[in-house]
Amino acid sequence: MAAEPIIRFEAISKRYPNGTEALKGVSFSIEAGTIHAICGENGAGKSTLMKILFGLERATGGTIRIDGQPVDISSPRAAASFGISMVHQHFSLLPSLTVAENILLGQEPRRGLLVDRKAARERVAALAARYNLEADPDARVAGLSVAAQQKVEILKALSRDVRVLILDEPTAVLTPPETDELFRRLHGLRRAGITILFISHKLGEVRALADRVTTLRAGLLSGDAAMGDISDAEIATLVMGTTKTVPPLREPHGFGAERLRVDNVVLRSLAGADRLDGVSLSIRAGEILGIAGVDGSGQRGLVSVLTGEVLPHDGDFHLDGRSARGCSTAALRKGGMAHLPADRFHQGSARTLSVVDNAIAGAHRSSRFSRGAFLRVREMETEARRLISDFSIRCPGPRAPLSALSGGNAQKVIAAREFATAPTFLIADQPTRGIDIAAAAFLQGRILDMARQGTAVLLISADLDELLALSDRVAVLYAGRITAVLDNGPHLTPERLGPFMLGLEDAA
Amino acid sequence: MIRRTLAPFALTVLVLIVAVAAVLIPVALATPDPIGMIDTFLFGPFRTFRHTGNIVEMATPAMLCGLAVALMFRAGMFNLGVEGAFFLGALATAAIVILVPLPGWAMAPVALAGGMIVGSSACVVPGVLRNRFEVSELVSSLMLNFAVMFIGLYVVNSVLRDPSAGAMVSYRIPADARLPRIVEGTRIHLGTIFAFLACIAGSIYLFRTKAGYESRIVGANPGFAAHLGLPIRSVMLRAQVLGGTIAALAGGIELLGLYQRFSWQGLPGNGWTGVVVAILARDRPLLLIPSALFLSYLQVGGDLVARNHDVPNEVVGLIQALILILVTASAITRSPRLLALLSGKRKEGHA
Ligand SMILES: Nc1ncnc2c1ncn2[C@@H]1O[C@H](COP(=O)(O)OP(=O)(O)OP(=O)(O)O)[C@@H](O)[C@H]1O
Ligand SMILES: [Mg+2]
Numbered sequence: 111m112a113a114e115p116i117i118r119f120e121a122i123s124k125r126y127p128n129g130t131e132a133l134k135g136v137s138f139s140i141e142a143g144t145i146h147a148i149c150g151e152n153g154a155g156k157s158t159l160m161k162i163l164f165g166l167e168r169a170t171g172g173t174i175r176i177d178g179q180p181v182d183i184s185s186p187r188a189a190a191s192f193g194i195s196m197v198h199q200h201f202s203l204l205p206s207l208t209v210a211e212n213i214l215l216g217q218e219p220r221r222g223l224l225v226d227r228k229a230a231r232e233r234v235a236a237l238a239a240r241y242n243l244e245a246d247p248d249a250r251v252a253g254l255s256v257a258a259q260q261k262v263e264i265l266k267a268l269s270r271d272v273r274v275l276i277l278d279e280p281t282a283v284l285t286p287p288e289t290d291e292l293f294r295r296l297h298g299l300r301r302a303g304i305t306i307l308f309i310s311h312k313l314g315e316v317r318a319l320a321d322r323v324t325t326l327r328a329g330l331l332s333g334d335a336a337m338g339d340i341s342d343a344e345i346a347t348l349v350m351g352t353t354k355t356v357p358p359l360r361e362p363h364g365f366g367a368e369r370l371r372v373d374n375v376v377l378r379s380l381a382g383a384d385r386l387d388g389v390s391l392s393i394r395a396g397e398i399l400g401i402a403g404v405d406g407s408g409q410r411g412l413v414s415v416l417t418g419e420v421l422p423h424d425g426d427f428h429l430d431g432r433s434a435r436g437c438s439t440a441a442l443r444k445g446g447m448a449h450l451p452a453d454r455f456h457q458g459s460a461r462t463l464s465v466v467d468n469a470i471a472g473a474h475r476s477s478r479f480s481r482g483a484f485l486r487v488r489e490m491e492t493e494a495r496r497l498i499s500d501f502s503i504r505c506p507g508p509r510a511p512l513s514a515l516s517g518g519n520a521q522k523v524i525a526a527r528e529f530a531t532a533p534t535f536l537i538a539d540q541p542t543r544g545i546d547i548a549a550a551a552f553l554q555g556r557i558l559d560m561a562r563q564g565t566a567v568l569l570i571s572a573d574l575d576e577l578l579a580l581s582d583r584v585a586v587l588y589a590g591r592i593t594a595v596l597d598n599g600p601h602l603t604p605e606r607l608g609p610f611m612l613g614l615e616d617a618a
Numbered sequence: 619m620i621r622r623t624l625a626p627f628a629l630t631v632l633v634l635i636v637a638v639a640a641v642l643i644p645v646a647l648a649t650p651d652p653i654g655m656i657d658t659f660l661f662g663p664f665r666t667f668r669h670t671g672n673i674v675e676m677a678t679p680a681m682l683c684g685l686a687v688a689l690m691f692r693a694g695m696f697n698l699g700v701e702g703a704f705f706l707g708a709l710a711t712a713a714i715v716i717l718v719p720l721p722g723w724a725m726a727p728v729a730l731a732g733g734m735i736v737g738s739s740a741c742v743v744p745g746v747l748r749n750r751f752e753v754s755e756l757v758s759s760l761m762l763n764f765a766v767m768f769i770g771l772y773v774v775n776s777v778l779r780d781p782s783a784g785a786m787v788s789y790r791i792p793a794d795a796r797l798p799r800i801v802e803g804t805r806i807h808l809g810t811i812f813a814f815l816a817c818i819a820g821s822i823y824l825f826r827t828k829a830g831y832e833s834r835i836v837g838a839n840p841g842f843a844a845h846l847g848l849p850i851r852s853v854m855l856r857a858q859v860l861g862g863t864i865a866a867l868a869g870g871i872e873l874l875g876l877y878q879r880f881s882w883q884g885l886p887g888n889g890w891t892g893v894v895v896a897i898l899a900r901d902r903p904l905l906l907i908p909s910a911l912f913l914s915y916l917q918v919g920g921d922l923v924a925r926n927h928d929v930p931n932e933v934v935g936l937i938q939a940l941i942l943i944l945v946t947a948s949a950i951t952r953s954p955r956l957l958a959l960l961s962g963k964r965k966e967g968h969a
Contacts, residue, residue, distance in 0.1 A: 167928040419844065438847060439844065441847075456842075459839070460842045461839070462838045463838050471831075484826055
């Protein structure tokens with residue numbers, strides 16, 4: 111080892127102003143030209159460490175060395191000058207702008223005072239070609255599928271001279287083929303000499319991608335090893351301590367009457383990813399129907415119709431035998447619907463409000479949490495504390511703003527809120543995205559429990575293992591159509607679903 | 619816990635001290651008696667009881683206008699109609715006490731109620747436009763303020779004007795309609811107590827009632843409110859009706875508390891002060907009280923300096939402007955929505 115490591119963390123500590131100790135003296139090195147994975151439970155401090163490296167947060171102790179030299183990374187601009195770029199856990203693209211505008215934001219080519227649109231388009235096209243990540247420079251981000259947005263995020267990160275690329279849970283939103291695709295790109299980037307820092311909760315991905323793995327637990331370094339020297343089980347133990355997780359078990363049970371029926375729903379929409387082209391479905395009480403499909407096949411459209419957000423152009427859907435077309439979101443929720451949205455921060459929560467406010471919202475009109483015009487603040491707080499302990503949410507307390515929680519913990523707050531309404535019909539859209547292994551198993555167990563008690567569940571997930579572990583039946587959505595509805599069982603495998611998901615086969 | 623809540627507070631205080639010092643010291647150095655001037659500015663307001671009273675008098679409309687602004691900002695409505703509502707509320711109150719024959723005891727309550735209804739329109743109309751047609755409440759309320767002013771001045775000139783008075787002012791406000799003074803030796807009136815209570819009530823409304831909770835959710839993230847099925851449009855409108863009503867009432871109270879006649883020749887600026895107060899208080903109703911008192915203290919100090927030293931009154935305006943810039947800069951970085959609104963483009967990445 112003659113060369114200095116490109117990055118060396120030396121006793122990095124971070125104490126947030128609210129007193130949370132997110133990192134407690136973490137030291138390790140990252141070798142140039144490698145893919146280095148960082149694993150840890152929700153709230154372990156992964157994002158915090160990456161934000162420190164990227165200049166978004168300041169360490170309260172320790173030193174970062176780049177190429178052996180101690181450096182002061184005081185802002186993302188400073189990070190950029192060291193060639194460090196980051197793709198965030200939650201996307202930061204501006205939906206109303208085009209792909210090119212987003213990628214070149216702040217570094218637009220100019221002609222006089224105006225932005226040179228032609229040059230901008232060419233630069234983005236060249237960038238896309240160079241890294242082999244195709245993207246339409248003129249498309250509006252709002253209309254792109256999540257996978258496509260992911261590529262734009264990465265291109266944006268690569269648009270300046272990059273030596274180190276940080277990816278904070280880049281695969282959480284991707285289906286397996288999309289993940290494979292991304293991994294091929296990342297291997298390509300490594301060959302081009304770029305060092306990649308990669309955060310993920312999925313050990314399989316870490317195994318497939320990384321050269322080395324570092325594990326964090328509650329702000330402390332718990333392990334650091336070359337991938338060849340460590341087994342998945344060892345990584346899991348380093349991440350979680352001694353506890354073992356039991357994967358949830360689907361038990362056969364009887365179903366009740368049909369709870370949701372969707373008849374030939376058509377949605378013509380500007381954003382292609384939302385389109386529905388005559389979708390019909392049925393879910394009985396106690397049944398979990400999984401929706402498989404590449405992201406952008408109509409999942410978003412289906413959910414927005416079923417939650418009353420948009421009116422379908424044609425077709426109808428029934429809840430408990432009554433037509434629900436044209437019902438408002440409020441009416442649907444009152445009728446027993448709950449919805450765990452895929453978009454945590456635009457739909458699922460308000461980051462500036464407290465954990466209590468986020469956890470109780472929606473139920474606040476019930477007599478349990480209000481009397482007349484007034485809120486029963488103490489009741490709300492008691493309930494929030496109960497949810498925090500039930501869902502093992504790591505947070506400073508119920509009054510902390512949601513923005514002080516780690517990504518996975520914020521998401522657990524949303525899940526806790528939606529599950530606590532004891533719904534008769536639950537839409538769970540990517541319920542365990544970004545959640546660590548133990549917490550994911552817990553949430554999956556809760557979904558199974560709810561089904562056992564008679565809730566009809568529509569489960570949408572990019573994670574086929576999750577889908578096959580929980581669903582009683584799996585419907586495949588492709589280009590706004592249901593291409594197959596299959597009973598779950600040992601015969602149903604990801605390989606069997608693949609052709610339907612890619613539209614190569616159609617059983618409907 | 620205590621340290622956690624005090625940290626931002628301490629920071630704000632520090633910012634304020636810096637802002638005051640940054641303007642005051644250079645200005646003072648340009649006068650023949652720098653020490654005397656700074657002394658007058660900082661301690662003058664407390665040397666006589668009457669001047670200390672002035673602080674409280676001035677803080678009264680500032681608290682109420684600040685409350686109006688805070689309730690609307692909390693709901694995500696950047697409605698600046700407070701200025702117009704304050705003006706119109708005062709004018710309508712004056713018109714009622716002057717034109718409508720009422721028994722003495724009923725004058726103030728009836729006139730204030732009337733003023734509230736008429737004056738609130740300066741906020742309500744932009745609210746309705748936003749509700750029905752998605753017109754930006756920021757733009758429409760700003761424009762409406764000036765329309766309200768010109769209509770108001772026309773009414774003063776053609777209906778309420780006392781020809782025997784030299785200037786363009788209304789007839790005298792009947793003595794029975796005036797709000798009682800409550801502190802001997804000052805002009806502090808009943809409205810001040812009302813303003814304190816209103817700030818407390820505002821805090822209860824925002825944090826302890828269903829309606830306030832819903833308005834905070836809508837203001838924090840409308841997408842979240844939609845997901846929950848909250849009636850977003852009516853929540854937004856409610857905030858603007860409430861804000862307009864409070865601002866208009868503030869105008870009426872100011873008029874009946876301190877004035878002999880309606881004598882404003884233009885927008886009085888109390889609404890703008892309310893915006894500064896609300897931003898300084900970070901839209902927290904209880905913090906409106908200290909921030910209104912603080913800004914009024916600066917104003918009184920500035921007035922004293924202007925009277926006794928050779929310094930223009932605008933210095934206070936300069937300090938206010940600097941405070942506003944420093945405080946909004948930190949307020950903006952805390953509120954992604956405000957940031958998006960103001961810059962249209964830039965947004966912090968967060969993970
Ligand atoms: N802005 C903040 N203010 C206060 N505390 C914070 C803030 N951001 C994170 N924390 C706390 O720091 C700890 C580490 O958070 P971090 O976001 O680094 O976790 P993570 O490992 O990325 O988790 P996840 O897998 O859930 O994304 C958590 O306990 C979290 O509550
Ligand atoms: Mg994270």
